[in-house]
Amino acid sequence: MKKNKGWFILFVGPILLAFLVVQIIPIFIGMYYSFTDWDGIGNQANWVGLQNYIEIFTQDEGFLHAFAFTTIFAIVSVFIINIIGFGLALLVTKEMKGNNFLRGIFFMPNLIGGLILGFIWQFIFIKAFDWIGAQLGVSALQGWLSTTMTGFWGLVILMSWQLSGYMMVIYISALQGIPESLKEAAAIDGANYLQRLRHIIIPLVAPAFTVGIFLSLSNAFKLFDQNLALTNGGPYNSTQMLALNIYSTAFTYNKLGLAQAKAVIFLFTVAIITLTQLYYNKKKEVEM
Secondary structure, three states, X not given: OHHHHHXXXXXXXXXXXXXXXXXXXXXXHHHHHOOXXXXXXXXXXXXXXXXXXXXXXXXOHHHHHHHHHHHHHHHHXXXXXXXXXXXXXXXXXXXXXXXXXXXXXXXXXXXXXXXXXXXXXXXXXXXXXXXXXXXXOOHHHOOOOOOHHHHHHHHHHHHHHHHHHHHHHHHHHHHHOOOHHHHHHHHHOOOOHHHHHHHHHHHHOHHHHHHHHXXXXXXXXXXXXXXXXXXXXXXXXXXXXXXXXXXXXXXXXXXXXXXXXXXXXXXXXXXXXXXXXXXXXXHOOOOO
């Protein structure tokens, strides 16, 4: 036991120390600054109590709008990302040529940085869509990202294109873990593909759905670089998400205390939502 304890401290100790220094301690320091009027420049941070939190919910309409916009975006994008990811997983786990090639192609967007993706899709939406719309006479394709609605769907398309391949990998591992004997027995009993999908495959892939929804949900709420590169919150901050709103409050208006209060609210909101999702999804899982 003494030897095992020594090895445990040797391997876990440095990681635990790094986690404390990089994650836990900054969280508590940030909570302290959320009760001050620190501007991020001077050394003086005056204690203001709950003033920052009161200002957020009574005066800061931009934060409340960003909160609502981010929530709607998270709901829509999580649904689309996981449906596409699961569909791609079903496709590439079938016996056909080029499966490995398709897996690599579908996963590749996840390897591209968020800022680069934002600028790539900005070019597609503004230049390519406008040209196609002009050639076909479709006005709906012109002026993308210039309205709140097109900016919203632009972010959803970008996020779905980037993360669907990553979700696909999670669902592939779950699909490959389903015993073939179960699907063969159901086929012998006369169940068609849709019936096997509904009553066997989806229930047994439920743990993967739990992980996939958790990851996509947390990523949707924390989205920053894609939002910055694609729309920068425009037009008139109507597509500004929570992370970008906090960033602007801190580094554009030099209100670090107020930004920290927003970050604390953001932290607890994401934690509550994701933990609640994990709890309810876990209850629906089926053990093989």
